[in-house]
Amino acid sequence: MIDSFKCPYCGEDMKITQAKCGKCKITIEGEFELNKINRLTPEQLDFAITFLINRGNLKELEKIYDLSYPTLRNRLNAIASILSGSNIQDEEDVKDTLDKLNSGEITFDDALKTIKSKNKE
Secondary structure (H helix, E strand, O other): OOOOOEOOOOOOEOOEEEEEOOOOOOEEEEEEOOOHHHHOOHHHHHHHHHHHHOOOOHHHHHHHHOOOHHHHHHHHHHHHHHHHOOOHHHHHHHHHHHHHHHHOOOOHHHHHHHHHHHHHO
16 A cells, blocks of 8 residues: 555655456556545644544644644644645745734844745745
8 A cells, every 4th residue: 555645756746547446356547636635644644633533622632642732733734735735834934924024023124035935945
């Protein structure tokens, strides 16, 4: 069984081109779309299931995984990014940078540099 649908050589998405019945061995070939859940790694899927079973209670997840709230939030953001197709973490980083600019913690030039560097990553 494939753990991930990324090419082990170059890291790009792989296409599923064959489906086979385990009982009668009939095979169907073509290009098959994956649902978004299949794009998660086994660890991410396990984390998402645990999150749902605990009804989104991050305090419980802190106990289960012995991780801090920011680490849990980053894991959830990574999963949300995969499922939504957008980079949630980058959006939050930009919002944090703009909040710092608005409060006077950083200058406009610093904010611009930070946002530009995020766009290059």
